[in-house]
Amino acid sequence: MSEISLHGGDPSVLRRLNSAATLRALRGGGEPTLSELARKVGLSRPTTEGVVTDLAERGLVTEVAPRSGAGLGRPARRYRFRAEAxxxxxxxxxxxxxxxxxxxxxxxxxxxxxxxxxxxxxxxxxxxxxxxxxxxxxxxxxxxxxxxxxxxxxxxxxxxxxxxxxxxxxxxxxxxxxxxxxxxxxxxxxxxxxxxxxxxAMAERWRGVAEDADDMIYVLAGLHTGVGVIIGGRLHRGRRGAAGEIGMLPELGLRDTTAALAGAPLPAPGTVTGGAEAVLEAARHDDPEAVALVERLATRMARGVAAMALAVDPETIVVGGALTRAGGRLVDELRRRVRPLCLSPVRIESSALGDEAxxxxxxxxxxxxxxxxxxxxxxx
Amino acid sequence: MSEISLHGGDPSVLRRLNSAATLRALRGGGEPTLSELARKVGLSRPTTEGVVTDLAERGLVTEVAPRSGAGLGRPARRYRFRAEAxxxxxxxxxxxxxxxxxxxxxxxxxxxxxxxxxxxxxxxxxxxxxxxxxxxxxxxxxxxxxxxxxxxxxxxxxxxxxxxxxxxxxxxxxxxxxxxxxxxxxxxxxxxxxxxxxxxAMAERWRGVAEDADDMIYVLAGLHTGVGVIIGGRLHRGRRGAAGEIGMLPELGLRDTTAALAGAPLPAPGTVTGGAEAVLEAARHDDPEAVALVERLATRMARGVAAMALAVDPETIVVGGALTRAGGRLVDELRRRVRPLCLSPVRIESSALGDEAxxxxxxxxxxxxxxxxxxxxxxx
CATH class of the missing domain: 3.30.420.40 (ATPase, nucleotide binding domain)
Structure with a gap:
């Protein structure tokens, strides 16, 4: 009983299955020979050769210079994925x-x-x-x-x-x-x-502090605020692409962070000038007025971040954006203020990717x- | 090129694939003959017979009385899934x-x-x-x-x-x-x-007002409150099974609903007695004091429900639990109060399953x- 049904058994579907499996194996890296590739994918050598020829015609695979063999005869041809395609x-x-x-x-x-x-x-x-x-x-x-x-x-x-x-x-x-x-x-x-x-959020899961997290939240704390939600390893957009917009609730403190930083009068105009960026720079240098502002912002944001944490119960919350340039102070303050609002200790990390996220x-x-x-x- | 690899080609895996496909086809209903079943699943008749014999031995499938055939000869045997297994x-x-x-x-x-x-x-x-x-x-x-x-x-x-x-x-x-x-x-x-x-939440998605919704939220508004979250058609539990516990934030109004109903003094002790259930019963009958209490509860709950709606951006919010027994009033009030807090009009429905959800x-x-x-x- 070694029969398998592929709903109609369309041969082009099988060809594409084989092609995808071969491409995936080649993309994993290395420069295998046809025999090595056939063994890895579990196809016959002639089938593999057909697939590789097809992939090479599409520009996705190329032959590389053969390695000088230890034995007699011509060394086997080797192939690699063309990432530059x-x-x-x-x-x-x-x-x-x-x-x-x-x-x-x-x-x-x-x-x-x-x-x-x-x-x-x-x-x-x-x-x-x-x-x-x-x-x-x-x-x-x-x-x-x-x-x-x-x-x-x-x-x-x-x-x-x-x-x-x-x-x-x-x-x-x-x-x-x-x-x-x-x-x-x-x-x-x-x-x-x-x-x-x-x-x-996707970036921090790919190459940041939340690598391969199944459920994570990214809080963008910058001149504007935003929240990204990953659930089950996938971006959760919501019905209208608006998931995470919890900052709309004024009492959750995310909505008016921008105004407080960019528009509202600063606590000590004589000390700190030049807008939000200057405040952040000052906070990094422990200017007491600016430090007080960052602390107030953290207090306000804490409820919004806690609300997201309670709603989603994520593995990690990553905080990024311009406000985190204040030497980790904002994240430290958020940690201190969010945890008492949550049922269990939640992991809160500074963005690894910063402005590039x-x-x-x-x-x-x-x-x-x-x-x-x-x-x-x-x-x- | 009609080759397919099943990582090792373990014949028992193929047997189980065939068995699962056959069982799925039988569970879809009807009482097919072996030939009909074989055609539906895409297996040969002998393979199908082997699978059905195996499923019958496991008690999952049984032969039913053959229908009297229109033609000559013995009518074909028919099979059905044993839901009573x-x-x-x-x-x-x-x-x-x-x-x-x-x-x-x-x-x-x-x-x-x-x-x-x-x-x-x-x-x-x-x-x-x-x-x-x-x-x-x-x-x-x-x-x-x-x-x-x-x-x-x-x-x-x-x-x-x-x-x-x-x-x-x-x-x-x-x-x-x-x-x-x-x-x-x-x-x-x-x-x-x-x-x-x-x-x-799972029940309302299965047999309630949110049938087959991909993203939905269930708000349990009873003598205690709770929130269930379905994302991508699956229950979202969170890292510690605590997703949806947004009622932990006091300003979101879900946490103390219980206290307000069950423990706190009722608005007019002379009018309404007997605790929360009596209030709800009274609200259904338009007792003005009780109606006022339901309205106050709705005002308090609205922020918590809006926070969940903003966090998840669901297709539907279903409100159930004892408080919805108040003749739909709580749901009406929630609709009126939640929508202005959200970015887009959100669908809020009364539970179809009530106390049975x-x-x-x-x-x-x-x-x-x-x-x-x-x-x-x-x-x-």
Missing amino acids: GYALGLDIDAHWVRLFLADLNGRVVGSHRADLDVGWQAPERLAAVRAAVKTCLAESGIERSALWAVAAGTPGVVAPDGTVAFCTVVPDWQGLNLGRELGRSFSCPVYVENDANLA VGVGAVRLALDRIDENLFRIDQG | GYALGLDIDAHWVRLFLADLNGRVVGSHRADLDVGWQAPERLAAVRAAVKTCLAESGIERSALWAVAAGTPGVVAPDGTVAFCTVVPDWQGLNLGRELGRSFSCPVYVENDANLA VGVGAVRLALDRIDENLFRIDQG
């Missing part, structure tokens, strides 16, 4: 800056760029500056635009599935903009748009979409 | 009652029972009463204890993975009890323990565990 571009578009990261199919970063944006700009000027930054980043990295297989962009606000910024108070002239469509004009590959805190998360999202297509077996 | 028992253990539901493998309820528990009892008396209720339920249904394949129990509080009630203020002498082990003494099948609101959810959990074993293919 395509690239993923990740953008972090904020009110104040755009950050870009360019990575190959293995996630190796091959280029990055950052440009300041004027917070007073309307959408067209901001989009033009983003496009210019993309051009510079590609040129500096020596990567052709046509080599991009996917682009993802992070933005503050609630993002609808079609790439529209459905709700955003942080970036002027941004709410209602179909950012996916606007950016899509510059690329021939798919463009995805996601909330910035969501992407930062959103851009790195955008790369991860773009790579995820590329992988879904590479390993899709239900379509031709 | 085993049973699932669901318990809802509260401070005030235990409710039981007994269902066959298709989820058809074949028996139920309810017994009052004295809120003053210590754990041993309460457990004895639960055991007596189980005995009565089995006897009344005519089901042997040995026919139970899984038991699940819902309880207020945070439940640890090993079945210990890790946190519970509602049921006296309950916190710290390993309820799973205590109940397990009465059964030879596995016993599972889960938070009551979590089970109610926790017990029905316990049956669903037990059936899920049975199914996992029935369709497991990675073990013998």
Whole structure:
């Protein structure tokens, strides 16, 4: 009884299954021979050869120089995955800056760029500056635009599935903009748009302090606030892409952090000037007034963070964003204030990726979409 | 290239794959012949016959009386899934009652029972009463204890993975009890323990107002409060089984509902007496004092419900428990108060299962565990 049914037994489905398994084995690294690859995947050598030929034609696999054999005869041919077959571009578009990261199919970063944006700009000027930054980043990295297989962009606000910024108070002239469509004009590959805190959560799970966490929360504590939620290893967006927007409740203290830092009068105007960034810098240097401000912010944020912790009961809460630049003080204060509000001690960590989290998360999202297509077996 | 690898090609894995596919097809209903079944599953007729013989030996499948054929010769034998091969028992253990539901493998309820528990009892008396209720339920249904394949129990509080009630203020002498082990003494099948609101969420998704919802929240508004969270179609328990315990934050209004109803002085002692249940009954009859109390409760609960809605962004919020007996008033008031706090209009519905939600959810959990074993293919 060694029969197996594959709903119709479509041979092209089997071919794609074999192709995906072979690609996965090659992507794991190394430069196997056909025989080694066949053994690893569990296919016959002739089948493996057919699959590899097909993958090479698609540009995903290439032959490497054979190693000089110890024995007699011609050394066996070896193959490797072509991570340089395509690239993923990740953008972090904020009110104040755009950050870009360019990575190959293995996630190796091959280029990055950052440009300041004027917070007073309307959408067209901001989009033009983003496009210019993309051009510079590609040129500096020596990567052709046509080599991009996917682009993802992070933005503050609630993002609808079609790439529209459905709700955003942080970036002027941004709410209602179909950012996916606007950016899509510059690329021939798919463009995805996601909330910035969501992407930062993905980044910290990929390469940060929450590596491989099943359930985690990322709190973006910057000039605006946001929350990203990973559940069961996957980004939880919610019905309208608005999961984590708990800062909407004024008593949970996340909503008006921005106002307190960016707009409201500072505690000692004579001592600390230059806005939020200056406060943060001062707090790092133990200026007592600024330290007091960070402590007050922590007190206010603690309830929102605790509410998220109680709602989701995560393994880890990662706190990132500009406010964490204050030398870990904000995170220390949050730890002290959140724990008494929770049922059990919750792990609260500083972001490992700092200001790069959103851009790195955008790369991860773009790579995820590329992988879904590479390993899709239900379509031709 | 019609080769497929099953990591080692273990024939027993293939046998189990075929067995699971056949069982699934039979459980879908109907009384197919071997040929019909073979066609449906995509196996050969001899393979199907072998699988069906094996399933019949395990008591999961039985031959039914052949239909008189229209043509000549002996009519073909027909088979059906034996839903009566085993049973699932669901318990809802509260401070005030235990409710039981007994269902066959298709989820058809074949028996139920309810017994009052004295809120003053210590754990041993309460457990004895639960055991007596189980005995009565089995006897009344005519089901042997040995026919139970899984038991699940819902309880207020945070439940640890090993079945210990890790946190519970509602049921006296309950916190710290390993309820799973205590109940397990009465059964030879596995016993599972889960938070009551979590089970109610599963029940409403199974047979209630949130049928097949991917992301939903159940708010248990009774003499105690609780929240169950379904994400991606699965119960989200959190790292310590404490997801949804947002009522721990006093300003979110869920924590002291119990106290307000059960312990605090009622608004008009002359008008409304007899504790919380009487208030609810009065509210249903539009007693103005009681109506005012329900409205105050709704105002307090609204922030907690909104916090969960903002954290998870669900398709539906289902509100159940004793407080919803007040003629839908509590749900109406919650709708009115929660929506302005949220980013987008959220769907808030009254529980369809009422007081039965926790017990029905316990049956669903037990059936899920049975199914996992029935369709497991990675073990013998």
